Amino acid sequence: MMRPGAIWRELVKNLLRKPVTVLYPAERMAIPYAVRGKPVFEPSTCIGCMMCVRDCPSEAVKIEKLAEKTFACTFYLDRCIYCGQCAESCPRKSITMTHDYELACIDKSVLKEYKKGAPQQPK
Amino acid sequence: MSERMILPIGPQHPLLKEPTHFKFTLEGEKIVDADIRLGYNHRGIEKACEERTYLQDLYMVERICGICSFVHSTNFAQATEDILKVEIPQRAKYLRVIVGELERIHSHLLWLGVAGHEIGFDTLFMLSWRDREIVQDLLEIITGNRVNYSFNTIGGVRKDLSKEEIDQTIKGLKVLEEQTKYFADVATKETTFIGRVAGVGYLPKEVALSHCAVGPTARGSGVDIDVRRDLPYAAYGEIPFNVITSDRGDVLGRTIVRVGETLEAINIVRYAIEHLPSGPITAKVPRKVQPGEAFSRYEAPRGEAVLYARANGTEKPDRIKVRAPTLANLASVRHTLLNQTVADIPIIVAAIDPCLSCTDRTSVILKQDGSPKTEEIDWAELRKRSLISKPLK
Numbered sequence: 157m158m159r160p161g162a163i164w165r166e167l168v169k170n171l172l173r174k175p176v177t178v179l180y181p182a183e184r185m186a187i188p189y190a191v192r193g194k195p196v197f198e199p200s201t202c203i204g205c206m207m208c209v210r211d212c213p214s215e216a217v218k219i220e221k222l223a224e225k226t227f228a229c230t231f232y233l234d235r236c237i238y239c240g241q242c243a244e245s246c247p248r249k250s251i252t253m254t255h256d257y258e259l260a261c262i263d264k265s266v267l268k269e270y271k272k273g274a275p276q277q278p279k
Numbered sequence: 280m281s282e283r284m285i286l287p288i289g290p291q292h293p294l295l296k297e298p299t300h301f302k303f304t305l306e307g308e309k310i311v312d313a314d315i316r317l318g319y320n321h322r323g324i325e326k327a328c329e330e331r332t333y334l335q336d337l338y339m340v341e342r343i344c345g346i347c348s349f350v351h352s353t354n355f356a357q358a359t360e361d362i363l364k365v366e367i368p369q370r371a372k373y374l375r376v377i378v379g380e381l382e383r384i385h386s387h388l389l390w391l392g393v394a395g396h397e398i399g400f401d402t403l404f405m406l407s408w409r410d411r412e413i414v415q416d417l418l419e420i421i422t423g424n425r426v427n428y429s430f431n432t433i434g435g436v437r438k439d440l441s442k443e444e445i446d447q448t449i450k451g452l453k454v455l456e457e458q459t460k461y462f463a464d465v466a467t468k469e470t471t472f473i474g475r476v477a478g479v480g481y482l483p484k485e486v487a488l489s490h491c492a493v494g495p496t497a498r499g500s501g502v503d504i505d506v507r508r509d510l511p512y513a514a515y516g517e518i519p520f521n522v523i524t525s526d527r528g529d530v531l532g533r534t535i536v537r538v539g540e541t542l543e544a545i546n547i548v549r550y551a552i553e554h555l556p557s558g559p560i561t562a563k564v565p566r567k568v569q570p571g572e573a574f575s576r577y578e579a580p581r582g583e584a585v586l587y588a589r590a591n592g593t594e595k596p597d598r599i600k601v602r603a604p605t606l607a608n609l610a611s612v613r614h615t616l617l618n619q620t621v622a623d624i625p626i627i628v629a630a631i632d633p634c635l636s637c638t639d640r641t642s643v644i645l646k647q648d649g650s651p652k653t654e655e656i657d658w659a660e661l662r663k664r665s666l667i668s669k670p671l672k
Contacts, residue, residue, distance in 0.1 A: 163402055163465055176409075188416075190423035190438060213331065213338035239338050239429040244437065 192240045193256040197229035199273020202250040208242035217242050217251075226273050233259060233267040283311065286621070290319045294625050297635040301628075305621065313616040315609055321639040328599040333359055333433055333568060336596060340586075341427050343601060344637040346389065349382045350579040351601065351637075352431040354586035357512060359433045361573035362590045365564055369556045371435035372514040376551045377448075378422060378430050379513070379577075380544040384455065385414045386580035387541045390632045391462060394534065397625040398475045403465065410458040417451045420444050435561035445552055456545050463538045466531075476530040480615040480627035483528055490611040493604050494582020495540065496631045499533035501526040506578035517554075520547050530630045567594055579604050581632045603637035 178185055195217075204227045208217050216236040220228045229251075243251045261267065284305045290298035298319035304312035324343055328336045341352040353375055360367060388411040395403030415425045421444055422428035430436055440448075466472060482492070487500040497504055505522040507515040523539035525532035568590040575586045582604030591597040608631040615627050 163406070163469060166406055166461065167402065176412075188420040188423065190420060190444075192423050192429075210332070211334050213335040237338060237427075237429075238424075240423070240437075241334065241338070241429070244432075245334075 187255050187257070191255055191257065192238045192253040194233060194254050194259060194269075195231055195236065195238075195240075195242060195251050196254050197231070197269075197271045198250045198252070199227060199229065199271060201248045202227045202229070202273060203248055205247060207245040207247065208251055211241050211245040213237060213239060213241065222272065228270065228272040230271075231269040233269060234264055282306075288624070294628075297633070299633075299635045301624075303616070303621070303624070308620045308622075310616050310619050310621065310624070313613045315613065317609070317635065317639055319639070320636045322636070325599050325601065328596060330595070332566070332594045333596060334566075336599065337431060337433065338427075338429060340599070340601065341429065341431075344603065344634055345426055346386050346634060347382060347579045347581065347584070347637075348427045349378055349430065350577050350584050351586070352428075353379065353513070354575045354577045354584055354601075355588065355599070356431045356433050357577070358573040358575040358586050358588040359568060359590075359596075360564070361575065362568055362571040362588065363433075363564055365434055365562050367435045367562050368559045369514070370439075370558045371560045371562075373551045373555050374436045374440060374560065375431070375513045376515065376518065377440070377548050377555075378418070378428060378436075380547045380551070381414055381418050381421070383544045383580045384459075384541050384548075385411055385418065386632070387537045387544075388414065388459075388462075390537055390580075390629075391466075391534070393629055393632075394476075394530070394626065395472075397629045398472070400472060400475070403462075403472070407462060410455065410462075413451050413455050413458075417448050420447050432561060434564040435559075437561075439560050440552075440555070445555075448552060449549070452545055452549060456542065459538065459541045459545065463542065466534045466538050472534075473531060476534060476626065477527075478529050478531075479623050480530045480619065480630050481528050482611055482615045484526075486614050487528075487611060490614060491607050492582075492611040493607045494579065495533050495536045496582065496608045496611060498522070498524045499536045500528040504583075506576050506583050510576055512575070512577060514551065518547055518550050520550075530626055533630050567592065568596070581605060581634060582607060601637075603634065605631065605634045605638040609633070609638065 202219070204219060204221055206219055209219055214235045214237050216232045218230040222228050240253045243253050259267065286303040286305050287300070288303065289295050289300040300316040300319065302314040302316070303310050324339060328339055331339060337352055337355055340355045341348045343351045388407050392404040392407040392411070395401065395407065418428060419425050421440060422430040422438065430438060482496070482500045484501045487497045487502050492500065492502065493504070501524055503522060503524050506512070507520070508522055520543050523536050523543060525535045527535070570590055570592045572587070572589040577584050584604050585602045587598070587600040588596055589598040612628060612631055616624065619627060
């Protein structure tokens with residue numbers, strides 16, 4: 157059975173609807189908990205096992221040994237695909253994924269993040 | 280008899296969302312022959328997979344398709360688990376079904392919008408894409424990403440479903456069900472829509488079978504095939520669902536199948552959430568995979584996707600081969616185009632829901648005389664030409 161204008165109901169409904177968009181950046185939509193944003197390195201717990209480097213699908217993480225038990229980490233955020241595998245592979249949870257997703261920039265070099273660790277204090 | 284004319288379309292053309300080339304032979308407005316040429320979007324993913332570890336490959340194969348990314352990552356994980364002879368936890372199987380079916384809803388709603396757009400019915404396009412946002416938000420809540428979910432891992436899934444996430448999913452599904460029922464109503468009753476797609480792009484059952492059509496293209500022609508039922512993977516063996524088929528064989532038949540499947544997918548997700556078993560979500564797997572080979576099949580939104588994997592005992596696979604469903608369906612497109620008019624080309628090509636970048640796994644270039652253009656290159660030369668062999672700075 158054919159009926160012309162079966163879609164009209166929805167059209168009328170839409171005339172009375174509030175816009176679904178928000179005035180970004182003045183307003184922001186809520187981010188689900190599971191969203192993976194910029195990865196963050198915590199040097200004090202890193203043991204330099206290099207699991208993150210081995211598992212990263214896009215070669216976006218580099219760990220350097222500065223001194224005994226002191227490591228530096230570089231994230232190439234332009235190359236990162238934000239899958240969170242490094243955070244999952246890390247046995248000491250030295251890498252965590254934040255909710256920071258606003259990483260757009262004009263200069264690409266800003267997206268290289270270097271974090272150096274202070275020598276670990278003996279317990 | 281009027282004079283024949285050749286109409287080339289593509290690789291770059293407003294009709295196409297992705298690069299491919301069509302050569303239509305016309306007699307006036309009527310299409311008398313069609314030729315499809317692929318290979319403009321070959322990315323060498325299979326070769327790149329051989330250079331990476333299994334865990335890295337999981338993210339690599341996920342990027343074969345932007346819409347059905349979960350299909351390829353699940354397929355790869357299943358094949359690897361098969362070689363490893365690892366049984367994944369029951370909860371992980373159900374979670375894979377939930378994300379896979381949500382992805383099917385999103386893909387079918389996307390297709391409905393595209394089909395509406397191709398026939399000039401942009402109201403349907405706007406409405407179905409608006410409602411697709413609901414399922415995209417659900418996927419973001421569950422997996423953390425709208426596309427390329429990074430949800431799978433070898434031996435299970437990476438993230439568990441919390442109580443709040445389940446509540447949000449059930450709430451979203453209610454709205455989705457209402458809207459999909461409305462779309463089903465539009466697709467089967469709206470005069471504008473039916474008048475444009477009924478009888479267009481007819482594919483008889485025998486041709487669908489002989490041309491190896493898969494997925495909604497085959498089911499829209501009355502071929503009753505579905506990997507989820509015929510060869511159950513993940514938790515599909517325990518979930519009751521109907522396989523939607525239509526005997527119409529035209530674009531309308533394929534629309535009815537897709538809309539029906541969307542409703543069926545909503546029921547599957549609901550059933551899976553209600554019967555979600557408790558327990559772990561990952562099985563422990565070794566990094567090195569013992570020598571062996573496996574073949575995995577998955578009912579993607581577009582049809583059956585297959586993946587072959589061969590392991591050689593190291594951390595990296597020896598060979599990966601992916602056959603995306605569009606490649607199987609493209610053969611039948613030529614038949615559906617014959618004796619149709621030029622104005623029907625967009626909707627007939629869109630009716631198989633083509634995803635050409637998924638399809639371009641390999642390419643053989645034919646010379647003008649039809650003989651393949653072959654060139655022998657050695658391994659070192661191939662390596663020199665590849666981008667990934669160069670270390671990143």
